[in-house]
Amino acid sequence: MATALAKAAEDISPATTHAARIEHVSKSFGGPAGSQLVLDDITLDVAPGEFVTLLGASGCGKSTLLNLVAGLDKPSAGAITTDGRPALMFQEHALFPWLTAGKNIELALKLRGVPKAERRPRAEELLELVRLHGAYRKRVHELSGGMRQRVALARALAQDSRLLLMDEPFAALDAITRDVLHDELTRVWSETNVSVLFVTHNVREACASPQRVVLLSSRPGPVAHEWRVGIPHPRRIEDSAVAELSVEITEQLRGEIRRHGQH
């Protein structure tokens, strides 16, 4: 499974140097009372296979940006290019309750044109990847919150996109499950070479980012700060390096919120 995807990654033509390229993107929502600027001149690249965590206070437009990258909405100015259609994971699991866990994944495969005979084994493989073997026949309501997000992750991976967009996917889970799932996500990411753009407002999640953390300004404006995280996995929150990073990110985030008075 991991090797199959790694092979697919090699097939990318050398011209493709990014999984997503966001260039000077602005977005405003117009209403009769005048338009409101939500994003202003954002520029951000996601390299193939890169894991980018997008951190920002609530209301800073990070979900809006993700919707633009997903193609669910159009930017007011600037350009967004992605390498193929990205997969998207929501804060709510968004699994279809009329299908079993396995059939949810198979629907994603079917819509992407995978032949019928290959769907079942592929779905089982993906469930195995998110450590849910045996959940194939389970209905959505029979799974716990964490398990549902695992299935949602498997379904997103079933789309075989080069880029996986995640909109605070673990925000509704309890803290321990969230930590476990973030570790799992990091493992899956390192096994599959998919690029990840992970949106969160949670500093703890940002500290768990395996590669790069980008802080969005609270007031519409360009990226406020960026960290390259070199701390090896698995990490423990007690590690001094993680604690240092956490303090630094928190400082910056608080600064952003103070400066612009939005929270």
Add this chain to the structure above:
Amino acid sequence: MRQVLTQKVLPPLTAVLLVLVVWQALVSFDVVDDPSKLPSPSAVWDEVRDAWLAGTLLDYIWTSVSRGLLGFLLALVIGTPLGLIVARVRFIRAAIGPILSGLQSLPSVAWVPPAVLWLGLENKMMYAVILLGAVPSIANGLVSGVDQVPPLFLRAGRTLGASGLRHTWHIVLPAALPGYLAGLKQGWAFSWRSLMAAEIIASSPELGVGLGQLLENGRNASSMPMIFLAIFLILIVGIAVDLLIFSPLERRVLRGRGLLVKS
């Protein structure tokens, strides 16, 4: 098994038994002493036995049930695409949506006189009345089912790559199924009522004797037992179809989605 007996079977049986006891008491204690107003239960039972021995009982039932079910199936075939189009195409919704919901409140017995003049005293006319009664219900049920689909499912379906007809087939229709089933249930009730109205008003030797005609024959013969027999049969068929077809279907769909708590 025992629980099912005491919780599901016993209460309605008790109610029926109580009605029979009160009925018998009204007759026995001469509270109502005119048998042409209220026949005794045994007189109605004799009517049942006579019809059974003459071999006509099942004929009455089958004449009406076959008409009702066939008419309902036709209404299903017409109402489903109609509802889907009204729900999904804004122009058509604005054009005929209000008419469709208005038609629902028109008693379908109003269609009997024009149907007789248009189509004559034939089976065609019965089906026309059933369709005019049931199609709006079925279509409206589907429309409200589609309206109640959570937008998250629609977005999730779109990010999985479903669009157009495939989006409708794989996402919209299954998501709208509970509302659609409620519409079908109501559609059946409307079919059955319309048919009875049509059978009572329009009788002709070529049409055969259904339950509606049986009721009308009872009135013409001033035979209260025959009228009671017809009313009971009409009631029993309506309940039986709901109990044997729609309730299990609805339970299955709701249980599969975790929307039905086992009591």
